[in-house]
Amino acid sequence: MSLNLNAYLGIEPDALKVYAQRSEVLAANLANADTPGYLARDIDFRAALAAAGSQGGALQQAPASAGDLTAASASASASASNVSTQQFLKYRVPLAPSLDGNTVDSQLEESKFAQNTVRFQAALTFLQSRFRELTTAIVGQ
Amino acid sequence: MALFNIFNIAGSGMSAESVRLNTVASNLANADSVSSSPGAAYKARYPVFQAIQASLMSPGVGADPTTQAADAAVQVRGIVQSTAPGSARYEPGNPLADAHGYVYSSNVNVVEQMADMISASRSYQDDAQVLETSKSLMLDTLKLAQG
Secondary structure, three states: OOOOOOHHHHHHHHHHHHHHHHHHHHHHHOOOOOOEEOEEEEOOOOHHHHHHHOOOOOEEEOOOOOOOOOHHHHHHHHHHHHHOOHEEEEEEOOOOOOOOOOOHHHEEEEHHEEEEEEHHHHHHHHHHHHHHHHHHHHHHO | OHEEEEEEEHHHHHHHHHHHHHHHHHHHHHOOOEOOHHOOOOOOEEEEEEEHHHEEOOOOOOOOOOHHHOOEEEEEEEEEEEEOOOOOOOOOOOOOOOOOOOEEEOOOOHHHHHHHHHHHHHHHHHHHHHHHHHHHHHHHHHOOOOO
16 A cells, blocks of 8 residues: 555645745735736635645545555646636725826735745645654654 | 746845835935036936736726736836926026026935935835745745754
8 A cells, every 4th residue: 555645734835835836926016016006916825725726636635545546646746736826815995095097005015925835834834844744653762 | 837937026025125225325415516507507316117917007997907927026127317397596696607607516315315214214124024924934934854
């Protein structure tokens, strides 16, 4: 019996991908904080993560019989790694519109970025403990 | 990879803000420059920022945000000169004075430049912080399952 690593690691790898892409969007907002006419955007995290989970094998149960099913789950995880959060981008509703048409609120973007970072690190910590469990199982002490 | 792209995006923001700081420094340094004709007087310079992805610029109401890529770095499109009128001062003793004894000073508004400088340095700090955070996230990811 082989271990399905995707199923074992759970949702965290998908979450990491979405967090990484979200941090990219937030970094773009901050870089364009002074660009006239720039519209701030963010990722609809719930929808993005749900899509990432349903496309890959992360949220599905591991197949009962391994063997010939490993190829199928491998291709499913390959499509999951290519999952794009492009379709989940949304414009942020500005709290205080500015005269030059820019909708970036630096403080808001900074706090979202910090929040995203902490969540990224939390996901990393979960993954870390998963790997530690595996190591314990392999070493056996 | 998304995290690598942040280095480009935040880097573009930092270089754009440093151009802005450069223009502020140039404007402040020349705030008291005088000249013998209004046309030759120093004019305040301002950078024009533009998102590198042009489709992000004012797409209008109801535009679809999902049709644009997630990354949008910033670039300095060009430097414009202020068209605000400068002031003329009566200084007959000045070697640069014209036939009527007037010198023409720059149109730099020092208070506005100071505010611009603070805004630019805050934005630069934001970008530097983003860079620093992304770097530590990547290093954390590299260390995954190593200890």
